Amino acid sequence: MAGAAVLRGEITTALRSALLEELAANGYGRLSIEAVARRAGVAKTAVYRRWNAKIDMVLEVVAEFAGRKFSLPDTGSLHGDLGLVLHILAAALEHPLASQIIPDLLVEAGRDPKIAEALQRTQRAIQDEVGVPLIKRAIERGELPADTDPDLAIDLVVGPIYWRLTVARRPLSPDDLAQLIDATAAALTAGAPGPPDRTN
Amino acid sequence: MAGAAVLRGEITTALRSALLEELAANGYGRLSIEAVARRAGVAKTAVYRRWNAKIDMVLEVVAEFAGRKFSLPDTGSLHGDLGLVLHILAAALEHPLASQIIPDLLVEAGRDPKIAEALQRTQRAIQDEVGVPLIKRAIERGELPADTDPDLAIDLVVGPIYWRLTVARRPLSPDDLAQLIDATAAALTAGAPGPPDRTN
Numbered sequence: 001m002a003g004a005a006v007l008r009g010e011i012t013t014a015l016r017s018a019l020l021e022e023l024a025a026n027g028y029g030r031l032s033i034e035a036v037a038r039r040a041g042v043a044k045t046a047v048y049r050r051w052n053a054k055i056d057m058v059l060e061v062v063a064e065f066a067g068r069k070f071s072l073p074d075t076g077s078l079h080g081d082l083g084l085v086l087h088i089l090a091a092a093l094e095h096p097l098a099s100q101i102i103p104d105l106l107v108e109a110g111r112d113p114k115i116a117e118a119l120q121r122t123q124r125a126i127q128d129e130v131g132v133p134l135i136k137r138a139i140e141r142g143e144l145p146a147d148t149d150p151d152l153a154i155d156l157v158v159g160p161i162y163w164r165l166t167v168a169r170r171p172l173s174p175d176d177l178a179q180l181i182d183a184t185a186a187a188l189t190a191g192a193p194g195p196p197d198r199t200n
Numbered sequence: 201m202a203g204a205a206v207l208r209g210e211i212t213t214a215l216r217s218a219l220l221e222e223l224a225a226n227g228y229g230r231l232s233i234e235a236v237a238r239r240a241g242v243a244k245t246a247v248y249r250r251w252n253a254k255i256d257m258v259l260e261v262v263a264e265f266a267g268r269k270f271s272l273p274d275t276g277s278l279h280g281d282l283g284l285v286l287h288i289l290a291a292a293l294e295h296p297l298a299s300q301i302i303p304d305l306l307v308e309a310g311r312d313p314k315i316a317e318a319l320q321r322t323q324r325a326i327q328d329e330v331g332v333p334l335i336k337r338a339i340e341r342g343e344l345p346a347d348t349d350p351d352l353a354i355d356l357v358v359g360p361i362y363w364r365l366t367v368a369r370r371p372l373s374p375d376d377l378a379q380l381i382d383a384t385a386a387a388l389t390a391g392a393p394g395p396p397d398r399t400n
Contacts, residue, residue, distance in 0.1 A: 025311070026311075027227075027229045027307060027311075029228070029229025029230045030229045030230070099310060100310050100311075103303060103306060103307045106303060106366070106367055107300060109369070111225070116369070123368060149376075149379070156360050156387070159360030159361070159362060159363035159364065161355075163362050164355045167362065168351075168354070170351060176352060182390050183352070183356055187356070187386050190386035190387075
């Protein structure tokens with residue numbers, strides 16, 4: 001019986017990998033339970049024993065990400081923390097999960113409120129674990145004003161690199177990344193006390 | 201004969217609208233020539249007389265955007281120009297074309313080099329007509345350094361608002377937009393002459 005449970009677990013793992021590969025290769029719109037089963041090398045019934053429909057498989061995989069624990073070490077400065085986050089994002093956005101599956105599901109989110117909700121929850125979880133502590137530490141160090149809006153800060157940190165790598169799909173050299181880190185730090189501190197206008 | 205030509209033009213226009221509606225509602229992956237014809241109220245043969253496959257319809261509509269002329273008035277300052285661009289982007293990104301069709305086709309671009317190339321060409325055309333002149337004017341006014349990288353500048357201008365409205369899908373209040381304009385101006389001028397570090 002223990003052997004059967006192990007086998008069931010292995011099939012579930014194989015199905016999850018097959019699902020991610022199918023999503024990356026063909027997208028949610030063309031995803032079929034048949035194709036996932038075929039790629040995992042199991043019968044269609046093995047899928048239906050676990051999930052009722054393709055939406056349920058996808059929601060489970062997305063929710064699994066929201067449940068993971070992320071945390072970022074304190075580098076001692078806003079500039080250092082931003083450098084670390086942007087290096088991690090640059091690497092993550094090269095992965096097919098980020099470059100194909102997430103954008104694909106985001107499009108589906110516009111059509112299906114259940115997918116939208118699951119993605120929002122995942123985004124919110126990562127933001128609360130990584131983004132909010134980063135901003136809080138910078139406020140404590142006096143690098144950012146106490147009323148910094150974390151939502152807007154996330155847009156300024158994630159937006160440019162997301163656009164560059166997943167939308168414009170232009171490569172980002174180490175020099176470009178260094179410039180992007182400086183620019184992001186300047187964008188975040190635009191409302192901070194200090195010289196009110198750099199062009200003066 | 202003139203009447204027949206007018207009718208042909210009207211059918212083409214109806215098919216283009218139907219294509220955009222189908223793309224927004226169901227996405228490229230599920231797009232079928234049958235559905236486009238049905239939505240336009242014409243026979244399937246009317247589609248096949250114009251395009252061989254769904255990819256050809258989509259490429260033509262994307263190329264048509266690249267051919268449009270965009271231009272932005274000179275508001276007299278980088279901050280003013282950025283304000284105008286971000287207001288236009290905020291409005292454009294509320295449109296289903298931007299919020300559903302473009303992200304959907306961008307995902308397809310990862311699978312189909314022909315779609316990738318058409319989108320790149322369109323992006324490049326808009327960047328050359330709107331982005332490059334904006335940066336050039338700011339350089340001439342002494343607001344940006346002469347060696348400003350236009351690609352990186354575009355990432356900093358478009359990235360945060362694209363992320364906010366089409367990925368995070370959080371609403372952007374007029375106050376948020378004003379903050380975003382200030383932050384973008386600060387990001388662009390991060391490499392400009394002036395106080396080297398605002399946190400000093």
